[in-house]
Amino acid sequence: MAKPNPLLLALGIPAAVLIFVAVVLAARQGGKFSDLPPFSPEAYRKDWATLQGNAYVFAGQVDRQLAYVEGSGRVLAVKPVDPAKGTGAVPVRVPAALGANFESGQRYNFKLRVRRDILEVEDLETF
Amino acid sequence: MRPLAPLLVAALAALLPAEGRAQGAVGQPGAAVSGGGGGDYRSSTSENMADRLFDVNSDSIDMENGSMQWKGKTFNLGNSRMMRARFERYLAAPPPAQETARYLALLARIEALLSPAVINERTWAPNQQEAFNLLFEAARYEQDGENSLTLASQIRKVWEQRVEFRNMGVNHNQLEALRKKQEGVVVNRGEQMEIANDQRAEQGDKKGKGGALVKSTAGTTELGFRVKEEQKTQAEIVANQARMTALALQAQVEFQSQIVQYLLARRYRHCIMACAFYRVMFKAQNQNVRVGAKEVKEFFPISDYVPTLESLDGLCREAINDIAIGMRTVDDLYRQGEVYGAFERLQETYFLGENEPIVQGYDPAKKRVMLELWRDLRELQRVGDERDLANVDQYLNQVSARAKDFPAAAVRSKVEAARNASNMQLLAARQAVLAQDMPKAEAAVERAAKIWPHNPAIRDFANQAIARQDVLAQKVPEFDQLLADGKRRDIFNRRDEFAVALIQDKDRLPKLKEVVTKVGEVEAIILQASSLAAQGNPYLAWDLLQRAREIDANDLVLARTVAEVAPLVADYARFQAQAAKLEKDGNDAAALGAWMAAQDLNPISEICGAAVKRLAAKVAGDAAAAPAAGATDPGALEVPEAPSR
Numbered sequence: 001m002a003k004p005n006p007l008l009l010a011l012g013i014p015a016a017v018l019i020f021v022a023v024v025l026a027a028r029q030g031g032k033f034s035d036l037p038p039f040s041p042e043a044y045r046k047d048w049a050t051l052q053g054n055a056y057v058f059a060g061q062v063d064r065q066l067a068y069v070e071g072s073g074r075v076l077a078v079k080p081v082d083p084a085k086g087t088g089a090v091p092v093r094v095p096a097a098l099g100a101n102f103e104s105g106q107r108y109n110f111k112l113r114v115r116r117d118i119l120e121v122e123d124l125e126t127f
Numbered sequence: 128m129r130p131l132a133p134l135l136v137a138a139l140a141a142l143l144p145a146e147g148r149a150q151g152a153v154g155q156p157g158a159a160v161s162g163g164g165g166g167d168y169r170s171s172t173s174e175n176m177a178d179r180l181f182d183v184n185s186d187s188i189d190m191e192n193g194s195m196q197w198k199g200k201t202f203n204l205g206n207s208r209m210m211r212a213r214f215e216r217y218l219a220a221p222p223p224a225q226e227t228a229r230y231l232a233l234l235a236r237i238e239a240l241l242s243p244a245v246i247n248e249r250t251w252a253p254n255q256q257e258a259f260n261l262l263f264e265a266a267r268y269e270q271d272g273e274n275s276l277t278l279a280s281q282i283r284k285v286w287e288q289r290v291e292f293r294n295m296g297v298n299h300n301q302l303e304a305l306r307k308k309q310e311g312v313v314v315n316r317g318e319q320m321e322i323a324n325d326q327r328a329e330q331g332d333k334k335g336k337g338g339a340l341v342k343s344t345a346g347t348t349e350l351g352f353r354v355k356e357e358q359k360t361q362a363e364i365v366a367n368q369a370r371m372t373a374l375a376l377q378a379q380v381e382f383q384s385q386i387v388q389y390l391l392a393r394r395y396r397h398c399i400m401a402c403a404f405y406r407v408m409f410k411a412q413n414q415n416v417r418v419g420a421k422e423v424k425e426f427f428p429i430s431d432y433v434p435t436l437e438s439l440d441g442l443c444r445e446a447i448n449d450i451a452i453g454m455r456t457v458d459d460l461y462r463q464g465e466v467y468g469a470f471e472r473l474q475e476t477y478f479l480g481e482n483e484p485i486v487q488g489y490d491p492a493k494k495r496v497m498l499e500l501w502r503d504l505r506e507l508q509r510v511g512d513e514r515d516l517a518n519v520d521q522y523l524n525q526v527s528a529r530a531k532d533f534p535a536a537a538v539r540s541k542v543e544a545a546r547n548a549s550n551m552q553l554l555a556a557r558q559a560v561l562a563q564d565m566p567k568a569e570a571a572v573e574r575a576a577k578i579w580p581h582n583p584a585i586r587d588f589a590n591q592a593i594a595r596q597d598v599l600a601q602k603v604p605e606f607d608q609l610l611a612d613g614k615r616r617d618i619f620n621r622r623d624e625f626a627v628a629l630i631q632d633k634d635r636l637p638k639l640k641e642v643v644t645k646v647g648e649v650e651a652i653i654l655q656a657s658s659l660a661a662q663g664n665p666y667l668a669w670d671l672l673q674r675a676r677e678i679d680a681n682d683l684v685l686a687r688t689v690a691e692v693a694p695l696v697a698d699y700a701r702f703q704a705q706a707a708k709l710e711k712d713g714n715d716a717a718a719l720g721a722w723m724a725a726q727d728l729n730p731i732s733e734i735c736g737a738a739v740k741r742l743a744a745k746v747a748g749d750a751a752a753a754p755a756a757g758a759t760d761p762g763a764l765e766v767p768e769a770p771s772r
Contacts, residue, residue, distance in 0.1 A: 045724060048717045066719075066743035075747040077723060088727045091719045093746055117709070117717035118746060 031109045031125050033057035039112050041080055041090045044119070051114040055122065058110040062102050063089045071096055081107055094121045214477055218498035221491055223269040227484040230268040234396050237261045241403035255407055259283075262400075270484045274389070274397045281385045282404055288378040289408075295371045302364045309357035316350045379409060386439060394482050395443035402440045450480035454489065461493050467530035470497045500529045507538075515581050516542050516549075549579035553588055560592075563631055602628030606635060610642070613681050619646035646682065649675045653688050665695035666729035673703070673734060699728045706738065716746045 039056035060078035068074040073096045077089040092110060094100065098121060111123040239245070240258040259282055266275040323345065382405050389398035415435060453476030460469035473489070480486055507522035519542045527535045552575035559568035576585055606625050609618050618625060622643050629635045652675040660668035672689050679685065693700050706721035719742040726735035 045720055048714075048720075066739060067747035069744065069748035072748045075719070075743045088724050091716060091723060091743065091746060093716070117714040117720075118749075119716065 031057070031127060033109055033111045033123070033125070036111060038085075039110075039119075041086050041088060044090060044114075045088075048114065048117045052116060053114060055111060055113045058092075058112050058119075059127070060090075060092070060108060060110060062104055062106045062108070064104055065102060066091060069096075073098075074102075076102060078108075078110070090119060092119045092121055098124070100124060210478070213481070214474060215498070215501065217477055217481065217486075218494045218501060220494075222488050223484070227270060227488045230265065230270050231484055233261060233265045233268075234400065237265070237400055238403055241400075241407050243406070246407055251407065255282075255404070258400075258404070270482075270487055272394075272482065274394055275400075278385065278389075278397060278401055278404070281382055281401070282408070285378050285382055285408055288374055292371055292374050292378075295367055295374065299364060299367045299371065302360055302367060306357060306360040306364060309353065309360055313350065313353045313357055316346060316353055320346045320350065382409075386436070390439055390443065392482070393446070393480055395447050395480065396483075398443045399440055402436045402443075406436060446480060447483065450476055450483045451485055453479065454485050457489070458493075461496075465530075465532040466496060466500060467526075467533040469493075470500050470530065473497060496529070500526065503529060513581075514545070514579055516546055516579050517581055517583070545578050546582070549575045549582045550584055552578065553582070553584050556588065603632065603635065606639070610638060615642045615646050615679060616682050616684060618642045619650070645678050649679050649682050649685055652678075653685055656692065657688060660692050660695065665692055666699055666732060668692050669696045669699060669703075670729070670732050670734045696728075699725050702728070703734075710738075710742065715742045715749070718742055719746055 034057070036055055036057040039058035044051060058078070059081045061081055063077040063079050066075040066077050074094050076092045076094060078092045079089045080086055092112065094102070106126065108124045108126050110121050113120045113122050237258045240254040240261070246254060259279060262275040262279040262282075265271050266273045266279070382401070386398055386401045386405065389395075389401055415433065453472055457469045457473045457476060460466075460472060473494075477486055503522055503525045507519065507526055510516075510518045510522060519538070523535045523538055523542075526533050552571045556568045556571035556575065559565070559571055572585065572588065575582060579585075602625055606618065606629065609615075618639065619642060622639070625639055629639055652671050656668040656671040656675070659665070659671065669692055672685065672692060675682070675685050676689070702721050702725035706718045706725060709715075709718035709721055719739060722735050722738040722742060726732060726739055729735060
């Protein structure tokens, strides 16, 4: 068997590792909502009307629960995980049907649907 | 005799209200020199003061009734105005032209001629005549007032009555003689007829005829005429006796009337002379006083008193003596500088014996000084009667300057008390006005005016009331206009004047209170916010200002303060404004997001916390798919609709 070219190995292996890591990170960051555009709190605050009907993925950290209505849902204050997207929390409505537990500091990828002016959580995944 | 000063005090004390009078501080100007005041000012206080200065139980002058009490005896001096005028005229009058001493000596001579010590059978007629002649001489003196002529006329009349009486006595004797003669004729005729009848009866018996048939009536007619003549004479005698009795009584009555008249007119010397003449001219059995006995008895309060000429004579002599003492007292007081005391004594002495030569002849220079005092006292009394307390001081000073013994302090004290009482009533009126008790205020002002009608404070009070009415008339429409324009800050800044003007306006006063309360709250918040902003807490200051805007968003001061603080909290203010607008439009979730953004800037904001809590609950309970009723959908137009088939 022919001995592999050492130079090729020296360049190929790190490249392969880098590609792998990049794929893993990319897969990990978008999660199952990776096909959705990221949510911009700034854009929402500025003009929520233009976002109506759209769905977004929002990587956020639960700050606190603002309200809870039995059988209807709850409203959470969620801060974006990425500081570049701002530090201010946005109100997110979680329907009761979603049946999730929330604690302050938990991180989720929220699939948000902008219904009128409400950020409604349609799905979520922790990360 | 009642002095003037206590009366002035009493009159001024009458100015005091009922409370003051209840304490006995009321006077009596019954003897007030100016009169005219009316009302009964008599009080124990004034009497006590009078007692202190003069013994009212001995002498007193009642100017109001025009009478004078002297040693328990009352003289009616006539109309009080005339009485005052007479006294003033006396003070201003010059002394009599003739020499008083010669006149008095003349009167003494008349009295001496008629004295019981010198009257006897020999001197009875010549002394009467000489005294009678001297009366005409006395009448020439001014002091006499020609009263001696009146007395002389009376004496002459009695003499003539006496002659007439004597003539009637002669006539009486003649009639009596005639009657006796006629009586003798009647008796003689009767006896003759009886004898003739007896003779016929004897002749009839002898002839055998009955006695009754031989009785004759011859001479009966003549007898009847004789009897009638005798009866006529008898009647004339009785009538003559009645005329004599009446004449004698008339003489007594007329003379006694003249005596009493002299006494009541306080012509004591003429009364004494008349008594002397009467005593000489009438018999002892006619010495009792028949005329004016009732009036004379009033001089002597003794139950079984019998008035006699001697009692009248004694009364006159006592009065003359008192007058002499009184005038000496007057002069002595004057010389000691006690002009007021001298004036008082002169007044009472004058009214006791104004016709006495010693009174008439008093020094005119001294009388002139007392006349000036009298005029000042009258003015003082007048201002007192008119309750012109402001001018009392002026006249008090004048009187005090003329008479250092005048008790001005007591008068001043009463005046001051009256002033205070009036001012106290005005104070009560002001308090009543503030309490909106107008009837009570009116009553208090009325009492104040009654006590001191010329009180300048009453005029001020009235002016204030009028000004208040003017202000009220102006302020009401002004208030309405400012309220309609929403200029509550202007109303607040002028709240005191509006409060005074609207204090009785039941409709507007609550509105004024509401404005003042609200603007007051805004004002307090503004102060607090300004302080917080200055301390580096602009967000809290902003929150406070927002609360103030909820109370009155149109307040100019608030708007200015907001404008000052706004640059310090630009983002915060922007988020709040955005949130408010979104919430107002029904976009609760978007509003919630804006409130949360604001809360991030000011985590301790109560306004933000409350809004977040409120909106979060709404959003949590609200199905996102079902937009709130009435909520706008600002993005609807921006989202293209799906193409229809």
